[in-house]
Amino acid sequence: MSAAPAFATAGQIRLALVGSPNAGKTTLFNALTGSAARVGNYPGVTVERREGALVRATRDVRILDLPGTYSLEGETPDERIVGEVLGGRIANEPVPDALLVVADATTLQRGLGLVREVLKRGLPTLLVVTMIDEVKARGGRLDLMRLSRILGIHVVGVVGHRGVGIDQLRSFLEAPEGWPRRAALPPADDAAQRFAWVDRTCAEIGAGALDPDSRTDRIDRVLLHPVAGIAVFALVMILLFQSIFSWAVPAMDAIDGAFGTLGTLSHAWLPAGWVTDLWADGILAGVGSVLIFLPQILILFTFLHFLTDVGYMARAAFVVDRVMGWVGLQGRSFVPLLSCYACAVPGIMAARTIASPRERLATILVAPFMTCSARLPVYTLLIAAFVPATRLFGPIGVQGLTMFALYVLGALTALGSAALLNSTLLRGTISVFYMELPPYRMPTWRLMVRQVWGSAAAFVKRAGTIILAASIILWVLLNFPKAPEDPALSLEAQAQANVSASAAARLGRAIEPVIAPLGFDWKIGVGIVASLAAREVIVATLAQIYAVSDVEDYGGLRDAIVDDRNPVTGERVFTLPTALSLLVFFVFALQCTSTIVVMARETGSWKWPALAFSYMLGLAYLGSFVTYHASRALLGHA
Amino acid sequence: MSTPLIELAPGRVGRLCAPSNGREIPRRLQDLGFVPGTEVVIRRRAPLGDPIEIEIRGYRLCLRCAQLDSLRVEVDSPVRSTS
Numbered sequence: 166m167s168a169a170p171a172f173a174t175a176g177q178i179r180l181a182l183v184g185s186p187n188a189g190k191t192t193l194f195n196a197l198t199g200s201a202a203r204v205g206n207y208p209g210v211t212v213e214r215r216e217g218a219l220v221r222a223t224r225d226v227r228i229l230d231l232p233g234t235y236s237l238e239g240e241t242p243d244e245r246i247v248g249e250v251l252g253g254r255i256a257n258e259p260v261p262d263a264l265l266v267v268a269d270a271t272t273l274q275r276g277l278g279l280v281r282e283v284l285k286r287g288l289p290t291l292l293v294v295t296m297i298d299e300v301k302a303r304g305g306r307l308d309l310m311r312l313s314r315i316l317g318i319h320v321v322g323v324v325g326h327r328g329v330g331i332d333q334l335r336s337f338l339e340a341p342e343g344w345p346r347r348a349a350l351p352p353a354d355d356a357a358q359r360f361a362w363v364d365r366t367c368a369e370i371g372a373g374a375l376d377p378d379s380r381t382d383r384i385d386r387v388l389l390h391p392v393a394g395i396a397v398f399a400l401v402m403i404l405l406f407q408s409i410f411s412w413a414v415p416a417m418d419a420i421d422g423a424f425g426t427l428g429t430l431s432h433a434w435l436p437a438g439w440v441t442d443l444w445a446d447g448i449l450a451g452v453g454s455v456l457i458f459l460p461q462i463l464i465l466f467t468f469l470h471f472l473t474d475v476g477y478m479a480r481a482a483f484v485v486d487r488v489m490g491w492v493g494l495q496g497r498s499f500v501p502l503l504s505c506y507a508c509a510v511p512g513i514m515a516a517r518t519i520a521s522p523r524e525r526l527a528t529i530l531v532a533p534f535m536t537c538s539a540r541l542p543v544y545t546l547l548i549a550a551f552v553p554a555t556r557l558f559g560p561i562g563v564q565g566l567t568m569f570a571l572y573v574l575g576a577l578t579a580l581g582s583a584a585l586l587n588s589t590l591l592r593g594t595i596s597v598f599y600m601e602l603p604p605y606r607m608p609t610w611r612l613m614v615r616q617v618w619g620s621a622a623a624f625v626k627r628a629g630t631i632i633l634a635a636s637i638i639l640w641v642l643l644n645f646p647k648a649p650e651d652p653a654l655s656l657e658a659q660a661q662a663n664v665s666a667s668a669a670a671r672l673g674r675a676i677e678p679v680i681a682p683l684g685f686d687w688k689i690g691v692g693i694v695a696s697l698a699a700r701e702v703i704v705a706t707l708a709q710i711y712a713v714s715d716v717e718d719y720g721g722l723r724d725a726i727v728d729d730r731n732p733v734t735g736e737r738v739f740t741l742p743t744a745l746s747l748l749v750f751f752v753f754a755l756q757c758t759s760t761i762v763v764m765a766r767e768t769g770s771w772k773w774p775a776l777a778f779s780y781m782l783g784l785a786y787l788g789s790f791v792t793y794h795a796s797r798a799l800l801g802h803a
Numbered sequence: 804m805s806t807p808l809i810e811l812a813p814g815r816v817g818r819l820c821a822p823s824n825g826r827e828i829p830r831r832l833q834d835l836g837f838v839p840g841t842e843v844v845i846r847r848r849a850p851l852g853d854p855i856e857i858e859i860r861g862y863r864l865c866l867r868c869a870q871l872d873s874l875r876v877e878v879d880s881p882v883r884s885t886s
Binding site: 235271356361375389390485487600 | 866
């Protein structure tokens with residue numbers, strides 16, 4: 166039994182929200198705090214900590230939104246945090262002054278189990294029963310007064326998203342000192358005793374079986390039908406895929422154009438010199454190369470949040486769970502992995518929806534194998550340059566098939582690596598699986614806009630800062646030291662001489678012996694080193710090396726690459742085997758600073774990104790080596 | 804007569820039994836309300852056969868068959884015999 170709460174900080178009240186997943190905790194939190202949450206992490210774990218202040222309050226009331234849990238003695242990091250916060254076992258996280266337990270009115274037969282556990286902790290507690298409108302709609306009744314008498318605490322019924330009951334709740338929250346303390350309840354030491362008490366209580370307050378949610382049942386009969394369900398799933402995924410790749414293009418072109426114009430204008434208006442060069446060619450180009458993905462990310466997140474809020478995402482996970490289970494992943498891994506087709510950064514962030522620590526980690530680690538859109542410019546350039554544009558049948562050509570093969574290779578490697586991880590490194594980590602299929606609901610648009618905005622802002626901020634730093638470093642490496650000015654040289658030849666004398670070129674030549682077995686020369690070496698910051702940077706780098714003035718001029722760059730010859734032997738530098746080898750390298754290698762940083766953040770350790778980086782680099786080297794030599798043998802270049 | 808939960812015909816009501824030979828229902832399932840005596844109904848199987856959606860305590864939960872191995876249910880027979 167804990168001592169009487171002191172309400173120590175003068176005037177400030179610290180409340181915590183406890184509830185099971187899907188109980189309506191987040192909606193309630195948003196209704197109480199105006200969704201102005203301060204988001205952080207608990208020390209040492211990757212569990213998100215959300216805190217907000219009660220709006221329109223006369224006192225300083227802080228509300229801590231604890232992770233959803235079915236029990237106070239759960240096993241996953243999210244669940245453990247709840248018990249640890251209530252027990253005051255987390256540094257700099259004092260025991261809350263009072264607790265708000267949240268339970269969904271339609272599932273009290275389960276929810277009261279957690280309420281019972283929380284009451285045992287002896288903190289001042291108030292029960293919030295959410296979604297009381299649905300009980301009535303489904304022919305049930307609920308005697309909350311009676312429940313309040315049985316428990317001996319305040320019980321407030323609310324409809325969070327419509328604000329019903331929120332005002333009454335708010336007045337209670339300002340004065341937890343006055344809350345009644347819980348009644349003496351019969352002992353409940355284990356789950357069986359606890360639920361026996363729950364069953365008796367539910368019988369007393371009239372919380373019995375409700376009419377089935379007939380609308381949800383009708384929709385599910387189609388969406389989860391053995392045949393139609395799989396067809397709908399495929400259709401939704403194709404639509405998602407299509408939206409990322411087609412609908413985003415105009416906006417992406419616009420951003421690209423805007424940054425291009427900004428660069429040109431900067432060169433025209435600002436005084437010539439290295440500061441302007443750094444600004445226009447380093448910073449603007451670098452940041453632009455990331456912001457170009459913003460439209461895809463906005464569309465992706467709008468789609469994901471809509472599907473989640475409407476209730477389809479859980480169904481999609483239900484449909485594909487078995488397939489994902491074959492490689493040790495879960496249905497919930499599917500969407501994060503799919504998101505990685507746009508960009509691994511939001512994909513890895515989306516893995517937060519996986520409750521099970523093992524599958525979550527596996528999903529994060531294999532995510533970078535999925536073909537993100539940063540690989541596209543590289544694939545497009547090399548395929549256009551070296552793969553013959555022969556048509557096989559109808560509109561399907563060798564170039565398209567090569568592109569498709571690269572996508573498949575990435576996806577298969579991701580799944581294979583997940584299986585490998587699960588049977589080796591991740592053996593023995595906790596794996597839990599359970600999910601609910603929530604009733605279908607129309608999403609609240611305001612909430613959706615806010616969620617999409619939050620995700621997009623996080624992407625821009627996180628990726629933007631990293632890319633900014635990387636662009637500056639890369640620019641410096643590529644531009645210093647410079648070759649001596651030679652007035653005899655053309656502007657382009659001078660630029661080429663400068664690149665050749667730069668620190669990056671030295672680095673490229675230094676690693677040439679290592680990459681020569683893959684068919685790469687120092688120029689590709691510079692490109693690979695540069696692409697460690699972000700894959701698509703290799704295109705801009707090659708453009709600088711080959712002194713093609715317009716970075717976006719794929720045609721010019723393509724011709725320059727095809728025509729490049731070894732100055733000693735006169736042989737072409739780039740052959741089909743070299744191009745294939747480079748493509749395979751890009752399928753496997755983890756060349757993305759943002760991904761590495763996000764991976765470290767989401768796993769709470771640099772160990773995992775280091776592992777992923779080495780594993781993927783090793784695989785890339787091996788894959789390129791085999792591709793180069795096999796294709797040379799097959800194509801008769803040897 | 805008790806049968807494994809996963810063999811319960813969809814739509815039929817089963818009552819969870821206490822596991823025999825000293826085994827326990829996994830802790831996590833207990834926290835979700837899977838305690839002896841509770842009524843369960845299999846609502847549907849996923850299109851590929853696994854996981855399955857189970858109705859228990861007025862809500863529905865999807866679980867993988869492998870997690871439900873240890874659970875057995877008694878199916879209320881239409882004719883009750885008194886012994």
